[in-house]
Amino acid sequence: MMHETKEMTLGEGLILYRQKISILKKGYVQESYRIASLLKSRHASKKMRDFRSPDIATIRDERLAQINSRTGTCISPSTVRLEMSLLSNLFDVGRIEWGVCDSNPVTNVRKPKAAPGRDRRLTAREERQILRYCHAHPTADLYVLVVLAIETAMRQGELLKLEWEHINLQRRIAHLPDTKNGSKRDVPLSLKARDALIQLGAKTKGQVFSYTANGLKSAWRIMLQRLGIEDLHFHDLRHEACSRLFELGTLDIMEIAAISGHKSLAMLKRYTHLKAAKLVKKLEGNKHRGQQVVISHLVPYPAVANQTPAGVVVRVLDFEGIVGRGATAEQALQSAQDALLRHLMVSLRDKRPIPAPDQYLEQVDDSEIIMLDPLCLSTAQGTPTGLTLF
Template sequence: MATIFQRGKFWRAQIRRSGYPALTATFDSKLAAQRWAVEKESEIQKNSPERLRQRIEMRQFTLNDALDRYEREVLPAKSANARKIEPTYCRNLRAVLGPFPLADLDGAHLSRTLRQWDQEKSWSPNTVRLHLALLSFLFGVARKEWGMPDLVNPVPLVRKPKLPRGRDRRLVGDEESRLLAACSLTNPELADIVIFAIETAMRQGEIMDLEWRHINWLDHIAYLPETKNGSARLVPLSERAEAVLQRQQARTKDQNDRVWKYTNNGMRAVYNRAVKRAGIEGLTFHDLRHEATSRLVEKGIPIMTAQAITGHKSTQMLKRYTHISAQSLVQAVRGQN
């Protein structure tokens, strides 16, 4: 039976039963204390001591606790890319939801958080969705591996920001020759990086992290041990891509390390200046991956083969990156080569 007594202006309720953890709560009125006691005693009747203990612990387990455990136990086993970016997502989630018990995080809490981010942050819809994906994954781990099967994942309960249409920027007219000329004036290595991007459809990080030991000259392949998707990939090298590597090889004294001398940020900065010098507008380095992917499809390479080359997770994502030129469509219909 529950014990209810007044202490000062407040009413205190206690429930003690053999084999169960003690429950205590304070209320403004005796009626509220009585209602709570009836509710908790009903729960005790329905649950085993162990299950009740789990539920109480779950009520005390905050998002901060969950993220600490996630970074300690789960994150070290994930890909290099995840280990690099997810601590930032964890920090952002802590800033707004950290003190909340995991069991109390519901759709309403999360919706308020999304509105707060929309007002205070200049994040893209995809950045918001990546934060939500991490939170959803965290709830899944807690339910399956941390003994909290009663947790309700709030992420499916909220509306996620819509992703914009995929960029369709491609090189047009003489932009490729103008871009390469401007890059060559800056540094011939920069021009070769641009050519390599167009020939291989590799991501910027994959290109800049490439090491000589991962180039297989005999099989004409670049091996990527870790990619954004967390899996290794083999990238076929065209004759033009191999020629780029041969030129860079001649420039490089130490061939036991990275292929390119630029850092990621350094290359991006000089590339943007070269684009401006060439008088080209709205062409990011990532757009070269769109260009390369589209060219693979225009060559008639099967979709699944193109997907294997580019490393897209799905054909749907590959489709977002593929923008076939009108000229190629006309040639396909009219049977022209």
């Protein structure tokens, strides 16, 4: 007697897949969103057994042409690639375990080209703006979350699931018993990360943070809007942390992978975008190291000039109290240049930290900014050369 052939539509298969397969995954919530999108397709009512490769290609092309209601732009190739991977897994399960199709029609269909990995780095000014905002935020968790993300390279989900019983402040270790890739790991805490945790008031047990994923997403979005920072994701802090670990120059790639939790070194490379400024120092090696240290700090800094009843005042924006005054603009600029040079040299002598240019938080019209070079020469009339508009 012939066995009855099972029939199942794509929509029914997706729903069953969500109930039986997706529910077991750490990325269940994200995969549920992808399934919900595919269930809206006009192909959801078609039987899985009747799908051929051209049908999958049509779904791919239709999705690529759709507009994302949230962003107002086309659905990203990365999103469609993930949906195609989901469909491929569904058809494999349907063929092997459920007997509702005879082959996997996704196998031979081209996936959209993967978008290049994000290389967004956090600028010094953005970091200062964000930390100042978070420090003043009524929820202390936000500041500590940002500090830990930058200092430890932990994922957002790992941070939000941190428990006090897994944190050893004395040894400066945070234990992660359950991570995205399924393995546990211990994350070293820098002094800055440890001190940030202590500010919360260390406990013996319970969740470290009260934020949910949606709550943090909302707080992050509101903060960026108020600060006027564009195109910065919370996950970019992990990019930044990994890049900084490489830039230390004291850790090899396997040690960094142990900290960040990357199983694939290729993936770790995608997260790491070294700053060219760090590489310049390596090019010189140990030659003239003292000279390199001095010259690297004697660079132009942004300043603004204002006319007052008493004359012209020039303020260097990255420093408190570095001001030049004069009856004319030329005299005020020369005075500010001398004050800047003197401050930089005294700071180097006393081994005090010197901020890199363009870290000021003051709101200034870019058109009014001038770049003040501490090493520029003066003309016979006293006007500094090398003074350029920002």
